[in-house]
Amino acid sequence: MKRTKRLSVLCGELEACTLFADVGCDHGYCTEYMLKNGLCRRAQISDISAKSLKKAEDLLASYIERGDAVAIVCAGLEKIDRSTDLVLIAGMGGEEIVKILEEGFLPEKLLLQPMKNADKVRAFLLSKGYGICRDYTFFAEGKFYDVIKACKGAPSAYTEDMILFGGDNLISPRADFLKKLEKEIRLNELWLQEAKEGRENILARLRKLRGIYDETCGRLREN
Ligand SMILES: C[S@@+](CC[C@H](N)C(=O)[O-])C[C@H]1O[C@@H](n2cnc3c(N)ncnc32)[C@H](O)[C@@H]1O
CATH class of the missing domain: 4.10.860 (DNA Excision Repair, Uvrb; Chain A)
Known part of the structure; x- marks a missing residue:
């Protein structure tokens, strides 16, 4: 896996936080971006597959040695610290993302990039009182992707069409x-x-x- 345009767009949407988690991290490039740019104090890289996680462990070995990052094999948010204030879940289906959040916990901030069923992710976030502050489609490596950024505590007024197509796509389309x-x-x-x-x-x-x-x-x- 290369540092693709998709990953650059995601990294560009990452914000400063205290404790970061990259759930289903695979290669771990987004966490590398967070740590390299001093955007978090500590990071958790996690994946359900030990083999996938190993890639991120290798990439981030020096950060893990220093104690700035920790690698966790687990399903979803199972073993992720509940005080984590920013969670990234990218490259999974929307239904899987919703399941992970339902079975886990709801962090202060979320950056999500569902591969499909983005409408289900939006509906879930709104039902849990999240405000959706970024929600747009972008084209990278021959495919269309949706990126959704949400914060607790400022619920968004979303219409049915905004849930189906993405808020920013309708208000300020690209x-x-x-x-x-x-x-x-x-x-x-x-x-x-x-x-x-x-x-x-x-x-x-x-x-x-x-x-x-x-x-x-x-x-x-x-x-
Ligand atoms: C397509 S990769 C995406 C990797 C990276 N997040 C990205 O956007 O490039 C999906 C990763 O999620 C992991 N995964 C799938 N379901 C998971 C779950 N329920 N909990 C944790 N990791 C999961 C897979 O093992 C795989 O490494």
Whole structure:
């Protein structure tokens, strides 16, 4: 795994904290960024797979030796210190992320990058009283990703569409979101051509996507 554009975007969204946890860290590059830039006092790198965690342990060996980082094999937040104030969970499905938070604890700040079902993550965060302060789609290494940053204590007023598509994507869209909409519209048009059943559902989805696309074009022209 290289330090990719996706990882650079995630690192750019990381904030200063006291105790950091990178859950499902694999290579550990984001934790390296936190420690190198003095963004946390201590960091926990964790992964359900000892083999994956070993990569981060090797990368961060000097920090572990000094006691600035600790490596933990565990599922989700199972063995993560409950006083951790910033938790990063990236590169997992949205349902898995929600399960980890439900079964674990709710930290002060979260940086999440679900690979799918981002809407379920947003709905969960809002139901737990989080404010969502960053929530946008970006394109990296040939794929579209969602990044969601949330803080406890300032609940956001999210509409159904914001839950489905991402708050910042609707309020202050970027070109990457427009590209994602274009791709989804093309896909749904193809499915519609081939569909023998479920045409109504595809048509409804297409209507919604085209409506959001038109609004997004308008917003981008304004900005
Ligand atoms: C695709 S990698 C993502 C690695 C890194 N977070 C990133 O964004 O590049 C997913 C990692 O999460 C770990 N993982 C999957 N489910 C997990 C869980 N429930 N708890 C902890 N780690 C998990 C996997 O072992 C794997 O190393």
